[in-house]
Amino acid sequence: MNFTMDAILLILLKKLLACPAGYGRVFAGAATGAAMTCIAIVIFRKTPVLRFVVFHGVINVVMMKAGLGIKWGRELFRGWVLLYIESFLLGGVFQFVQQYIRRGSMFFLLAVISYYLVSVIWKIILFFSEKGNRYCEVEVFFGEKNDRLRGLIDTGNTLSDTISNDPVSIIDRASVRRLTEEKKPERFRYISYHSIGKKEGV
Numbered sequence: 001m002n003f004t005m006d007a008i009l010l011i012l013l014k015k016l017l018a019c020p021a022g023y024g025r026v027f028a029g030a031a032t033g034a035a036m037t038c039i040a041i042v043i044f045r046k047t048p049v050l051r052f053v054v055f056h057g058v059i060n061v062v063m064m065k066a067g068l069g070i071k072w073g074r075e076l077f078r079g080w081v082l083l084y085i086e087s088f089l090l091g092g093v094f095q096f097v098q099q100y101i102r103r104g105s106m107f108f109l110l111a112v113i114s115y116y117l118v119s120v121i122w123k124i125i126l127f128f129s130e131k132g133n134r135y136c137e138v139e140v141f142f143g144e145k146n147d148r149l150r151g152l153i154d155t156g157n158t159l160s161d162t163i164s165n166d167p168v169s170i171i172d173r174a175s176v177r178r179l180t181e182e183k184k185p186e187r188f189r190y191i192s193y194h195s196i197g198k199k200e201g202v
Contacts, residue, residue, distance in 0.1 A: 002037050005090070006030035008115045010067045012086050015119075017079060019068045029067015033059055086118065093117045140171065140179060147179045161191060 007030035013019070014026060036059045044051035060083060064070050070079045138151035149171070159168040168191060 002034035003030050006033040006063060008090065008118075009083060009086050010063065012090075012115070012118060013064070013079060013083055014068055016082055016086075017068070017070070017075075019070065021068045025069070026067045029063050029065075032066045033063030036062060089118050089121060090115075093121070138169075140175070142179045142185070145179060145181075147175065149175055159191065163189075 007027055010026045010030055011023075014021060037055070040051060040054045040059065044054060060080060061076065064076065064079050064083065068079070070076050136151050138149045140147050140149055151169070159170070160166060161168055
């Protein structure tokens with residue numbers, strides 16, 4: 001049971017951190033963690049405080065080092081934090097699924113279902129966190145006037161100036177009118193583009 005849960009946690013962490021470690025090493029790390037847990041329970045059964053320290057400060061670190069080869073320092077600390085977030089998620093999902101599968105022999109099925117559910121939850125969390133990072137504050141100038149706008153970081157926008165090859169930002173017409181007060185700049189040039197529904201435009 002310990003081995004299965006440790007393996008699931010390490011596989012999830014491997015994906016989150018994009019670790020190049022192979023699955024053989026991951027399973028070896030999970031086996032190491034499970035074995036150390038059993039040994040610690042026997043050795044420190046009368047010293048709960050020391051057992052707590054070994055469980056959370058030693059075994060998990062050894063498991064990550066052995067299973068994923070994470071370097072010491074910031075990367076290891078990040079992995080340690082993510083491991084506990086995964087543990088809470090996995091524990092909650094496991095408890096939720098367990099109420100629908102009563103038989104103890106179905107543990108492996110429970111573990112697999114929990115793994116995929118946690119994977120989906122992580123993807124949803126990452127999707128919304130990345131979505132929030134796609135916007136930024138932009139300050140636009142026209143002569144002595146300026147205006148603050150909310151910009152979208154669009155990786156699909158490959159529009160560039162054909163002369164300077166500089167990337168071109170797109171601004172809505174209402175913002176342009178507000179900034180320029182309907183005044184045309186003294187110098188400007190047209191930039192050709194193509195988009196969905198329009199093959200040639202300027």
